[in-house]
Amino acid sequence: MPTRAIPYLKAVLHLLCLLPMLYLAQQYRNGALANLADPTNYLTHFTGDWALWLLLVDLAITPVRRLNPSLAWLIRLRRMLGLWAFFYATLHLAIYVLLFSGYDLPTAWAGLQAGHLGEPWNQLKLIWPRMLDDVEKRPFIQVGLFAWVLLFALAATSPQRVLRAMGGKNWQRLHRTIYLAGIAAVVHYWWLVKAGVRTPWKVTAVLAVLLLARVVYAAMKRSQKTRTAASTAI
Amino acid sequence: MLLRTEKPIPSSEITPQEVYESFTMTRRRMLSGLGAVGAAAAAAGLPQLALGETPLKFATSNYTVNDRATTPESKAKSYNNFYEFGEQKDDPARNAHKLKTSPWSVQIEGLVKTPQTLDLGKLMALRPIEQRVYRFRCVEAWSMVIPWDGFPLAELIKFVNPLSSAKFVQFISLADRKTEDLPSGISWPYSEGLRMDEAMNPLTLLTFGSYGQTLANQQGAPVRVIIPWKYGFKSAKSIVKIRFVDKMPPTTWNDLNPGEYGFYSNVNPTVDHPRWSQAHERLLNSSGNSLFVKSVPTLPFNGYANEVASMYAGMDLKRNY
Numbered sequence: 001m002p003t004r005a006i007p008y009l010k011a012v013l014h015l016l017c018l019l020p021m022l023y024l025a026q027q028y029r030n031g032a033l034a035n036l037a038d039p040t041n042y043l044t045h046f047t048g049d050w051a052l053w054l055l056l057v058d059l060a061i062t063p064v065r066r067l068n069p070s071l072a073w074l075i076r077l078r079r080m081l082g083l084w085a086f087f088y089a090t091l092h093l094a095i096y097v098l099l100f101s102g103y104d105l106p107t108a109w110a111g112l113q114a115g116h117l118g119e120p121w122n123q124l125k126l127i128w129p130r131m132l133d134d135v136e137k138r139p140f141i142q143v144g145l146f147a148w149v150l151l152f153a154l155a156a157t158s159p160q161r162v163l164r165a166m167g168g169k170n171w172q173r174l175h176r177t178i179y180l181a182g183i184a185a186v187v188h189y190w191w192l193v194k195a196g197v198r199t200p201w202k203v204t205a206v207l208a209v210l211l212l213a214r215v216v217y218a219a220m221k222r223s224q225k226t227r228t229a230a231s232t233a234i
Numbered sequence: 235m236l237l238r239t240e241k242p243i244p245s246s247e248i249t250p251q252e253v254y255e256s257f258t259m260t261r262r263r264m265l266s267g268l269g270a271v272g273a274a275a276a277a278a279g280l281p282q283l284a285l286g287e288t289p290l291k292f293a294t295s296n297y298t299v300n301d302r303a304t305t306p307e308s309k310a311k312s313y314n315n316f317y318e319f320g321e322q323k324d325d326p327a328r329n330a331h332k333l334k335t336s337p338w339s340v341q342i343e344g345l346v347k348t349p350q351t352l353d354l355g356k357l358m359a360l361r362p363i364e365q366r367v368y369r370f371r372c373v374e375a376w377s378m379v380i381p382w383d384g385f386p387l388a389e390l391i392k393f394v395n396p397l398s399s400a401k402f403v404q405f406i407s408l409a410d411r412k413t414e415d416l417p418s419g420i421s422w423p424y425s426e427g428l429r430m431d432e433a434m435n436p437l438t439l440l441t442f443g444s445y446g447q448t449l450a451n452q453q454g455a456p457v458r459v460i461i462p463w464k465y466g467f468k469s470a471k472s473i474v475k476i477r478f479v480d481k482m483p484p485t486t487w488n489d490l491n492p493g494e495y496g497f498y499s500n501v502n503p504t505v506d507h508p509r510w511s512q513a514h515e516r517l518l519n520s521s522g523n524s525l526f527v528k529s530v531p532t533l534p535f536n537g538y539a540n541e542v543a544s545m546y547a548g549m550d551l552k553r554n555y
Contacts, residue, residue: 028525031523033525034520034522034523034524034525035308035309036309036312036313037305037309037310037312037313037323037378037518038313038323038376038516038518038527039525039527040516040525040526040527041323041376041516043525099525099526099527100516101529102514102529105526106524106526130511130513130514133511134510134511137506138509138510139509140509191509192509193321194490194491194494195419195487195490195491195494196317196321196417196419196420196490197321197417198321198417198418198419199321199322
């Protein structure tokens with residue numbers, strides 16, 4: 001991939017990552033979303049699925065790149081994919097807070113329109129105990145929130161300037177927690193489905209392959225190192 | 235000593251062949267016609283419902299929720315839990331057309347004076363059908379308001395005469411590997427059950443239809459029970475056997491995860507599901523173009539405490555969830 005082509009490729013990828021949002025917008029406009037029995041549930045799953053899928057695509061970059069040196073340019077797409085995963089994860093969280101938790105969105109909205117700027121906040125305070133209860137008691141919420149907090153930390157430290165300020169080593173150490181975020185996201189999925197439901201299997205298998213690829217790579221590298229060390233010792 | 239005497243069906247009860255045939259033919263023709271409509275709808279990208287419902291004759295009833303709007307029919311028929319036809323809420327509406335509801339019969343067995351197999355037509359004609367608008371509360375913390383058409387299960391129970399040793403009623407659903415995609419990890423067929431007094435409660439409805447139509451396949455056609463004060467999974471679908479037993483029968487969700495789904499599973503806002511609160515429910519009954527789903531407090535026994543709470547007097551409902 002010639003270096004000059006990368007910006008164009010990125011532009012195309014940005015558009016592709018925006019497509020799920022555009023799809024939602026279209027479904028909103030043509031009334032399909034409101035026709036659903038449970039639009040909240042649909043939006044929650046839709047954004048959660050895309051957050052997880054993009055996270056997996058992001059995690060796939062390194063193993064795929066390692067297959068062949070000619071794929072090294074893939075690394076330049078990693079940050080943007082990670083940020084898009086964070087974008088959908090944040091939407092997912094926002095839908096939980098604003099639509100799922102019992103937040104009275106119509107009242108908050110009506111308040112805003114009437115000029116009571118504090119109304120959204122007042123409404124949030126009303127359901128705050130319910131959300132706190134969820135965070136305290138429900139493991140699937142805890143692990144999901146944990147994944148989002150990690151992604152937030154990674155997104156916040158993603159600019160080049162922050163990398164330089166942190167130093168490469170520290171930055172890399174922090175950004176390796178993306179594996180943890182991936183695992184937490186998949187666990188979140190498993191803990192949320194009912195017994196007997198197998199839906200999370202596919203993402204689990206993909207994540208397992210991606211993590212395994214790293215383990216294999218690290219093992220290969222280590223044995224290579226010992227071999228070179230052995231040959232130089234002679 | 236118990237003498238089992240099979241009462242012969244009086245000839246007056248037998249459906250004349252031409253009536254039966256014209257009914258099934260009309261139904262079949264309607265089905266194939268509607269199938270074409272469904273295909274057209276699918277091609278047009280519209281949500282596809284399994285269209286096989288025919289109008290029912292029913293009387294209205296006093297059991298009608300009037301403080302909440304009724305869930306639009308299209309929503310009640312496109313958002314279903316029916317694992318035999320898929321795990322996602324929209325799977326049953328897509329897949330349940332494979333369910334063959336005719337011919338259908340229900341086997342009455344176990345501790346009963348006259349074990350028998352009741353043909354669906356005969357079962358439906360047993361008592362007049364009435365329409366009841368019930369609150370329907372899913373264990374997943376969403377709810378609907380749905381008109382169900384049927385008659386009290388008690389009427390059937392009185393008709394088949396259980397022995398005094400019968401303490402529980404078990405419902406067995408159809409599990410047909412040819413038409414259903416039965417997920418592994420669950421021991422099929424689906425089984426549910428009630429204590430005898432719960433089964434005899436006037437609220438427990440043997441249900442053949444909803445919204446004045448025969449049940450859509452994804453709702454558990456052609457016959458199911460509706461127990462409005464319990465979480466939805468207790469209301470067994472597509473019933474092929476009703477068994478009278480002396481011990482608490484095994485029930486599917488309780489077997490799968492006893493910590494999350496009890497045998498009783500009465501709607502109870504004070505007993506949380508281990509993974510979510512049951513204090514509120516998302517009421518799925520909007521008919522406008524709003525994306526907003528209202529969250530409302532969940533009522534003890536789903537609002538039917540007056541009718542059912544006495545059955546559980548003295549019981550620790552936190553332990554017997």
